[in-house]
Amino acid sequence: MKKMKRIGILTSGGDASGMNAAVRSIARSAISAGLEAYGINYGFAGLVAGNIRRLESKDMDGIIDRGGTILYSARFPEFAEEKTQLKGIEQLKKFGIDALVVIGGDGSYHGAERLTQHGFNSIGVPGTIDNDIPGTDFTVGFDTAVNVALDALDRINDTATSHQRTFVVEVMGRGAGDIALWAGIGADADAIVIPEREYDVKEIAEHLKRNYENGKEHGLIVLAEGVMSAADFKEQLDQYGDFDSRAITLGHVQRGGRPTAKDRVLASMFGDYAVRLLLEGKGGLAIGIRDNKLVATDIIDTLENHKHITDVSLLDLNDRLRF
């Protein structure tokens, strides 16, 4: 096998806090090993356009604490087409890049998978707030998003308590309930509603009524966006009682901001692991952490035969711990 010399890095899909920590980790780990690192701007769109620049160690200074991605991201549905993929590989070869590390979510992984299938060595690092990537227990950005949501829920609890209100708060997560579960448990939610399990509005309403009667005159329902909108859920809830309810959608604030320690450390471990695997001549892999250990699985198999499993036992835990 040809000796590895240059590693390309791109971020793709929705931004997640810790992406910069992952970029830094890949670049610095590569440079430490005597390789060169190249940053590809604007995700797969920039790849195809050849928007590529050398990354020096100094460029990685002062970015680990920044949200967003210094490599930018962009929507690029055209990358589903084979000829566009081949054009991307052409650009990589033009820059002498031997392997590519893609940081992103589901769609980004599919891009990396395609390149691998065309014979270009690509590795996926899971970076999304939704935690919905197969092959890993946790993604980079999830912990920050949960903490941002929790911070908002703590504030909302202040108002709920002061005004004896019930808030229905919609959090992100696309099709997954992970953010809702973690933020909901952390915020002492009365109910957490996620796509992975049936919900019963009437039961929730009765639980709230009992609470109001027993001295907890405020309520919090944390709703995953994959179920329905906060406004729709509130409408359903209101049919079973008057809780002076309010619907809130937290929205994009969950994406950005200073990454937490866990997201920075996870991103650092993932990025470095990807580089070390490439140095061992491996590739076509999806990086992850499973049972608290770094793992790398075949990216094609991972995407085609596995899916993220949300830990729904957390719902039962919440039912035991709520008021």
Added chain:
Amino acid sequence: MKKMKRIGILTSGGDASGMNAAVRSIARSAISAGLEAYGINYGFAGLVAGNIRRLESKDMDGIIDRGGTILYSARFPEFAEEKTQLKGIEQLKKFGIDALVVIGGDGSYHGAERLTQHGFNSIGVPGTIDNDIPGTDFTVGFDTAVNVALDALDRINDTATSHQRTFVVEVMGRGAGDIALWAGIGADADAIVIPEREYDVKEIAEHLKRNYENGKEHGLIVLAEGVMSAADFKEQLDQYGDFDSRAITLGHVQRGGRPTAKDRVLASMFGDYAVRLLLEGKGGLAIGIRDNKLVATDIIDTLENHKHITDVSLLDLNDRLRF
């Protein structure tokens, strides 16, 4: 004049961070002066219902850093009626309370004004995130709300920059543009849209277009809720160009949470000043800070003849400082 012995305290209207600091200040300042402090739960509703309790200095321990209000708040439109007001005064007399300090916004002030007109000595302390109370440059809760909004805007800027998007972010403020102005200047907004001045969507769109051409490929428009909804503004904006725009409503998260230093100090000064005025035999006043000095103005005159003036010169400042 009869010697003052007992001071009542209530919070009313939307909760604002720093209300607890104000409650503590009034209670502790009163107790320091040899008076007794009584807390009235659930605002004017609790007043009329006689939901009143003695506050000891120890009860004020550990509350200065808490959002919301430990005295709770409640909607109570019935307090517009004279007979309900008189019923409230009856309760105050039953508990031997000589004067009342009301912490809240516009509506709360009107309640205090009514009681004063019926001869019951009442003082208003401005507590609202909206900063829209006459008789003061700043209200308790405004600084916290601005900082919470700014924290969200900083996060949104991360995503906007990463994705070359323009965000339209609706912040609170009822009819006033103060939160929008402060948070917008702090977040390097491209435009701030407030009820106090006409806006020109086309001009804003052209400014954004120039930015995208000149290398700032992201945008931020901070919109005061008093103008229109973020979704409506986005619709208008989209007619003048494609900025990959997104509409966000920050909502209730702006209300609660740990109060800032400024809100705690302001609340401490206001509450203590109210007590000292009462000790001097004064009353029927609205407390405030003007030109960095504590002031107390006649509450009836203040409400009837004055209104809050938003500093629209900040809009011009922002126009000079934006990209």
Added chain:
Amino acid sequence: MKKMKRIGILTSGGDASGMNAAVRSIARSAISAGLEAYGINYGFAGLVAGNIRRLESKDMDGIIDRGGTILYSARFPEFAEEKTQLKGIEQLKKFGIDALVVIGGDGSYHGAERLTQHGFNSIGVPGTIDNDIPGTDFTVGFDTAVNVALDALDRINDTATSHQRTFVVEVMGRGAGDIALWAGIGADADAIVIPEREYDVKEIAEHLKRNYENGKEHGLIVLAEGVMSAADFKEQLDQYGDFDSRAITLGHVQRGGRPTAKDRVLASMFGDYAVRLLLEGKGGLAIGIRDNKLVATDIIDTLENHKHITDVSLLDLNDRLRF
């Protein structure tokens, strides 16, 4: 075996954020299962003194987001004596308490172990910022402490960069380097110095010199308190070069404050798991999370035959990722 009816809860040792979340979890999980929960104030001192109170579900409202411990803690070296331990068991029996859950660190675990050896069913829940408890990968309070330290390090990096200085920052951890490792990696430290591995000041100084020459004119050394004081380390460093160095000890600020999502969820899982094990008739256990799974190990064996292993591979990771 006699049917379990009442569970006692105490917090002991240094406070850690998330202890209240653990108290809530144990109490609420017990109440959900039809048991009664009793809180013991002031740790083992309060146990022996019989400072014990019934905890209702409502008492657990509004505490999950609070640092410190609502059950208080206290030093109580006298609990090393057998007769004091037996006195504690006497009090537990007097209150009809069938089992005790102790939240705390090393010393607290030893107390629980003693009680178990005397035949009183006790379970340990790991609660300490130091992460130094055997039988678990993570303790409640560690994630919050790391994030607080990281927040401080981010600020310090601002000043270091502005002034071209090198900061030596001492973080907590008693004999363990875990906080230093996680916070150091998260803050892009130039060196992390921990008790688990030899350090070489000269090598660190030479690394810093190279950095200053190569364009990174600031430095950050994160030092675990178990090695030496920041002032002493700075003195050693200054012998090898002039880095305009400053020594900082972060100190007690790392203990308190709003717990992170991870600490709240971990505390919730631990507390509930302890109760469910007690319901199954088990006891004398140390709760933990290992390889991302809840585990319970014999508390006597855990304390006598195992010790916490810090993941020193993180040091090597940092060496690959630093400038």
Added chain:
Amino acid sequence: MKKMKRIGILTSGGDASGMNAAVRSIARSAISAGLEAYGINYGFAGLVAGNIRRLESKDMDGIIDRGGTILYSARFPEFAEEKTQLKGIEQLKKFGIDALVVIGGDGSYHGAERLTQHGFNSIGVPGTIDNDIPGTDFTVGFDTAVNVALDALDRINDTATSHQRTFVVEVMGRGAGDIALWAGIGADADAIVIPEREYDVKEIAEHLKRNYENGKEHGLIVLAEGVMSAADFKEQLDQYGDFDSRAITLGHVQRGGRPTAKDRVLASMFGDYAVRLLLEGKGGLAIGIRDNKLVATDIIDTLENHKHITDVSLLDLNDRLRF
């Protein structure tokens, strides 16, 4: 008078959060008015060395939320000498710079004053966490520092309450007690000790004793660094009672970090005001805010005949509001 074309900007002295917001404001306001902006790196040292670069509007993107200073700062005692000052003016002329805006504290102002006395138009913008600059009620960086200190004090209160301890916490402020006063009032301190007023350790100890007897079994003393060290104060306190006391020095963490809304808005107003005054042909001024209004005073007169007055009435306020 010659038409103004180029404005130079430098930051000097200890860094303060909001300095970047001030740099941005000066540069953007100048550019908006058709002028050119030049940044001088490393304070007066860089001025003399000619380390000067053109600042474009785009360079000011993404810096308003960053602590520290993108223009760097440096100690440079040599600037006290006239020949060094004249060398600085030579460099400014070489770059065609017509006026200089200096952001910093006391020492920086003296540099600006010297240049003005040599006939080079200079304006001072107050940027220091200490709030100790004459000619203004508030400096840029003060509000952020107070909030950072307050955040730490809130955490410390958690531990103090949990362990029934008294903490002596030393905050920054050089010779001024402003940070101690604001943070102390905000944190419900039992005593605030500042250089501007005599303190009585015995009285403080007796107050704490009364508290412990009356049910507040924890204490907080906020100490300005200008009085003595926390360790020394603790030693004095311990002579009058056993409060299980601990001494903490918050240190450099108070300097950096994301600036608050107030510091960003204040910096924006100051910087823009400086530029507008220069455009009107004015100079040799110190910018400030007094009684909530922007002011500009003669920089020579301000430095020679005025000094910062700390509002010691806040001490009396705290005495009325403490437990």
